[in-house]
Amino acid sequence: MVFQDARGTALLTPDEMAEADRRTIAAGTPGIVLMERAAEAVAAAVHSGYPQAEWIALLAGPGNNGGDAYAAARLLREAGRRVEIFGLVPPTKLRGDAAIAATAFGGTAHPVDSFDPAAFDLVIDGLFGAGLSRAIEGAAAEAIRKLNAAPAPVVAIDLPSGVSGATGERLGEAVSADLTVTFFRRKPGHLLEPGRSLCGPTIVADIGIPATVLDAIALMIFANEPELWIGALKRPSDAGHKYDRGHAVVFSGSATRTGAARLAAAAALRGGAGLVTVFSPGSALMANAAHLTAIMLKRCDDEAALGEHLTDARFNAFVLGPGFGVGERARNFAATVLAAGRSLVLDADGITSLAGAPDALFAAARGAGKGASPHGKPALVLTPHDGEFKRLFPDIADRQGSKLERARAAAERAGAVVVLKGRDTVIAAPDGRAAINAIGTPWLATAGTGDVLAGLVAAELAQGTPSFEAACAAVWMHGRAAELFGPGLISEDLPAMLPKVHRELDALASNPRA
Numbered sequence: 001m002v003f004q005d006a007r008g009t010a011l012l013t014p015d016e017m018a019e020a021d022r023r024t025i026a027a028g029t030p031g032i033v034l035m036e037r038a039a040e041a042v043a044a045a046v047h048s049g050y051p052q053a054e055w056i057a058l059l060a061g062p063g064n065n066g067g068d069a070y071a072a073a074r075l076l077r078e079a080g081r082r083v084e085i086f087g088l089v090p091p092t093k094l095r096g097d098a099a100i101a102a103t104a105f106g107g108t109a110h111p112v113d114s115f116d117p118a119a120f121d122l123v124i125d126g127l128f129g130a131g132l133s134r135a136i137e138g139a140a141a142e143a144i145r146k147l148n149a150a151p152a153p154v155v156a157i158d159l160p161s162g163v164s165g166a167t168g169e170r171l172g173e174a175v176s177a178d179l180t181v182t183f184f185r186r187k188p189g190h191l192l193e194p195g196r197s198l199c200g201p202t203i204v205a206d207i208g209i210p211a212t213v214l215d216a217i218a219l220m221i222f223a224n225e226p227e228l229w230i231g232a233l234k235r236p237s238d239a240g241h242k243y244d245r246g247h248a249v250v251f252s253g254s255a256t257r258t259g260a261a262r263l264a265a266a267a268a269l270r271g272g273a274g275l276v277t278v279f280s281p282g283s284a285l286m287a288n289a290a291h292l293t294a295i296m297l298k299r300c301d302d303e304a305a306l307g308e309h310l311t312d313a314r315f316n317a318f319v320l321g322p323g324f325g326v327g328e329r330a331r332n333f334a335a336t337v338l339a340a341g342r343s344l345v346l347d348a349d350g351i352t353s354l355a356g357a358p359d360a361l362f363a364a365a366r367g368a369g370k371g372a373s374p375h376g377k378p379a380l381v382l383t384p385h386d387g388e389f390k391r392l393f394p395d396i397a398d399r400q401g402s403k404l405e406r407a408r409a410a411a412e413r414a415g416a417v418v419v420l421k422g423r424d425t426v427i428a429a430p431d432g433r434a435a436i437n438a439i440g441t442p443w444l445a446t447a448g449t450g451d452v453l454a455g456l457v458a459a460e461l462a463q464g465t466p467s468f469e470a471a472c473a474a475v476w477m478h479g480r481a482a483e484l485f486g487p488g489l490i491s492e493d494l495p496a497m498l499p500k501v502h503r504e505l506d507a508l509a510s511n512p513r514a
């Protein structure tokens with residue numbers, strides 16, 4: 001299900017964007033009007049971001065991205081800037097709206113080979129946008145190399161030329177921009193690396209395409225923003241009891257490796273699970289007991305003990321992996337949890353333990369997903385980083401394609417929600433829905449943050465949030481907590497930031513458009 005407000009977070013593939021464009025034009029807005037508005041948005045970004053830039057070069061390609069450049073050049077000239085166009089093809093070779101824009105510009109266009117960025121205060125990149133269909137070579141590649149080596153700032157129209165809107169991959173040479181102005185909605189390539197870094201900050205301009213054109217498009221890819229999942233999120237209610245918010249369990253590793261489990265447990269409790277218990281081997285009980293207060297502790301040495309604990313139906317969401325150790329014990333515990341119809345977040349060693357033979361657990365996850373539980377549908381959520389992903393899905397990891405495609409293929413195969421981590425974390429559901437993380441800070445790349453994320457996913461699952469939305473919300477809360485903390489973050493700081501994150505979510509939940 002896609003919530004009404006989630007349409008604002010949709011990411012459109014170039015094909016879907018072309019469809020939105022076609023429908024808008026068919027409903028009566030001429031293409032040249034859209035182009036003119038796109039150019040106005042580019043000019044406005046230049047006025048606000050680069051008010052001092054007197055002499056501006058615009059690189060214009062053979063399609064409508066080039067058309068936008070001609071229209072923007074005219075508007076900037078009218079606003080008193082000095083502009084020069086460098087065309088990949090002569091203006092007479094342009095077609096349709098781009099030809100109209102070039103005629104309205106009226107000035108000369110220099111051949112792109114004569115482009116020397118050294119002379120300019122600012123360069124606007126209108127070589128290729130949504131229509132990029134193959135690797136950039138030849139004169140365009142040469143111009144991009146010169147541009148990237150020069151100090152002048154770069155504003156990209158729609159996408160930095162050379163970045164695939166669908167995948168964020170570089171197709172041949174690619175522009176490294178300081179600012180990107182795109183239209184109507186972002187594309188996956190604005191959020192997936194390396195596209196995301198090549199874009200710089202991205203402005204999404206309204207060019208008068210109505211949101212209703214999205215009604216005819218089966219939206220599947222989203223920016224991971226609260227509007228996507230806030231309607232599905234279970235929030236603590238005034239009338240509620242702690243047992244209404246579920247009981248999360250984190251498996252501890254051996255005596256010298258208990259910290260990871262406690263980090264996950266702390267995140268699960270601050271994340272909103274009603275109760276949290278650490279299941280610990282006897283050898284680690286004292287180490288855990290010395291550090292736990294609100295979080296409970298139970299001895300769990302083997303499958304028999306686990307089976308005994310699972311007779312208590314209130315334990316409903318489990319985390320297995322952080323500091324747990326790799327091997328048969330992890331595999332058996334995971335299978336036992338799923339067979340008992342409980343939700344499971346499998347992270348770190350839990351994932352590595354499945355390497356080479358994950359199919360039995362995937363089948364168990366599918367089976368468990370068919371059952372019902374008092375706290376929602378049980379589910380398997382996998383939270384690999386790239387290395388763990390490759391151990392579990394070696395063939396998918398080696399395949400050509402974007403991170404988005406890899407995560408979706410893995411989710412489909414596993415019958416599980418897959419959270420493929422990184423700066424551009426992708427959350428994919430078996431039904432094809434996917435969200436790309438848009439927030440966070442480089443400080444999140446530090447020991448233990450993955451354990452915190454696993455605990456946050458469990459917190460949402462324990463409360464009964466459906467698994468895709470649970471994983472998306474956890475990734476967002478994790479990133480937002482890091483942003484709110486700022487520089488110097490270590491993983492222990494994240495749970496302490498969650499009260500602020502919850503306050504933001506509560507404000508959004510009561511007023512989603514705020």
Ligand SMILES: NC(=O)C1=CN([C@@H]2O[C@H](COP(=O)(O)OP(=O)(O)OC[C@H]3O[C@@H](n4cnc5c(N)ncnc54)[C@H](OP(=O)(O)O)[C@@H]3O)[C@@H](O)[C@H]2O)[C@@H](O)CC1
Binds near residue numbers: 064
């Ligand atoms: N959608 C909207 O609502 C609106 C869209 N707008 C704007 O339109 C842009 C999309 O325009 P577009 O479709 O004309 O594609 P564009 O990126 O200009 O490139 C296509 C041309 O490049 C060529 N070409 C491709 N790859 C190449 C390569 N590697 N090396 C060399 N050539 C290559 C390709 O040739 P072909 O593949 O056909 O041989 C074709 O000639 C979009 O990004 C936005 O800026 C706005 O005006 C507002 C409304």
Ligand SMILES: [K+]
Binds near residue numbers: 065157
């Ligand atoms: K461009």
